[in-house]
Amino acid sequence: MIEARGLRRVYGEGATAYEAVRGIDLDVTEGEVFALLGTNGAGKTSTFDLLEGLASPTAGEVAVFGLDPVRDRRQIRPRVGTMLQSGGLPAELTVTETLEMWRGTCSNPTTVEDVLERVRLTDRADVRVAALSGGEQRRVDLACALLGQPKLLFLDEPTTGLDPESRRGTWQLLADLKSAGVTMVLTTHYLDEAEALADRVAIMHRGEIVVCGTLREIVDSQPARITFDHPGLALPPLRGAEVDAGARVTISTHDLQGHLSELLGWADDLRLQLSGLEARAASLESVFLRIAEGDRTSATTAVPMGATA
Amino acid sequence: MTTTTTTTPTPSRMRPLVALANAEYLQFRRNRTLMFMGTVFPIAIPLLPYVIGRRTGGSTPELAATALEMVAYITVVFVQYYSVLSMITTRRGEGVLKRLRTGEAADWQIKTAPAVPGALLTFAGAAVVAAVVYSTGAPAPVNVLAMVLGLAGGVVVFTLLALLTAAYTKNAEAAQITSLPVIALATAGLGSLRAVFPDNIAQVLDWTPFAAVSDLVAIGALGRPLSAPDADAVGFAASFGELGRPVATLVVWTVLTLVVVQRSFRWDDRG
Structure with a gap:
């Protein structure tokens, strides 16, 4: 049309x-x-x-x-x-x-x-x-x-x-x-x-x-995010984990359930309380905000411009 | 890309213009300033000197022609030109022009609709003044057709001049300034003023839009232009021979302003 x-x-x-x-x-x-x-x-x-x-x-x-x-x-x-x-x-x-x-x-x-x-x-x-x-x-x-x-x-x-x-x-x-x-x-x-x-x-x-x-x-093209305060121990080998200056750990993942299970299993094994734990699936809002903040690279790689249904 | 041909229902071509003009009339009627300028002003101002002049010298053809020239001046300049300029800039500022353009009305209908209330009041005002003048002893006009032609031509040219002025007028307030060149030019075209200008200047002014309107109205009422007090008045048949220059002037101005308006008209303040 x-x-x-x-x-x-x-x-x-x-x-x-x-x-x-x-x-x-x-x-x-x-x-x-x-x-x-x-x-x-x-x-x-x-x-x-x-x-x-x-x-x-x-x-x-x-x-x-x-x-x-x-x-x-x-x-x-x-x-x-x-x-x-x-x-x-x-x-x-x-x-x-x-x-x-x-x-x-x-x-x-x-x-x-x-x-x-x-x-x-x-x-x-x-x-x-x-x-x-x-x-x-x-x-x-x-x-x-x-x-x-x-x-x-x-x-x-x-x-x-x-x-x-x-x-x-x-x-x-x-x-x-x-x-x-x-x-x-x-x-x-x-x-x-x-x-x-x-x-x-x-x-x-x-x-x-x-x-x-x-x-x-x-x-679906955008990663989910798991965040928590750094517990002060060596972290499990999860891909996409980053620690910011405020000692807050962010894990970006396309497999939220798998990564979250792995993280919780690791914490349970160590009897560790992960403070400030949050897990968020990607949303239209998160994609929009990333674009608005100028994070074009991660957004454009996922869904090509001009894609049709 | 493919091109498809489709048929759509065809309404009466004039229906959108009637609908838009009716809406413009309703808005005009609710604007007290415009209504005063469109009714009392064009009738009272020409009749006042006519009544005073009649008491001292009787209802002469010159007095009748001057009253009719004055009503033409006030209506085409202030009722038509200024109100169309004001309405177009206001509608553009409110986004109405752009909004209307998203619909089915043609561009010319959207541009023409604001001119309809002023045009109707122009002819109504002229009719009232003419009725008073000719019912109080003024000699019958030489050529009514020339008078109507002058008024109609004036309405068209001054509407186009309003659309042209709107292109460089930011809003209704700015119109008070941007309208001055056209108002000044129109005023210089008054027959009585041209008569006192040096010949070389008067000859140039003869080719201005209101001078053409003035001459047509005066030839119709009096048998000669008001700018030529020493010329002999002509009768009905001979008056047609005098219409060439003023009619050509209006045609040239109409074509020129139409071309410029087509290129310069702005539908939206954003550009």
């Missing part, structure tokens, strides 16, 4: 030029939910602009439904719903007026009442957008994206500013859309959101996709 190859986006020229997207490849297949994660300034929104056809790439190619999102905008738009990162709603219109305006631009719209119910804003229909909370404004934005009954949804941080209950409600709505066959590309700062919704995840850092794959592929 979406194919991108060697996408680049450069802002400005000459000495002030800034390369926000640095040659990324990605594929999104029909019916899947693809999450684009990354630190602030990683290039997610710039990538979205290229996929949505709001900007032309400086280099590279992108196709949505097999069409060029800039050149073939008129053919693509009726099948796409978009929610931008922020703003975009006229402050002085009421919720209903905003949705009626948006509905008037759609070629195959559902009713305003339908989308209001889906985003649970029926009771706020006559309130001006300026008087809504940030979370409610996000839900109006989502309602606009749904009005045209899209086959593909671009959602840029869809639940930012929502309270926990509204977030869950939005997750359920997105899950229902997925069940109905709607393809989604979303960005989020909430890793639990990506874990709950996404079939595949890509993590961007400094304009590049550093890892890409299913949640399982990404997590």
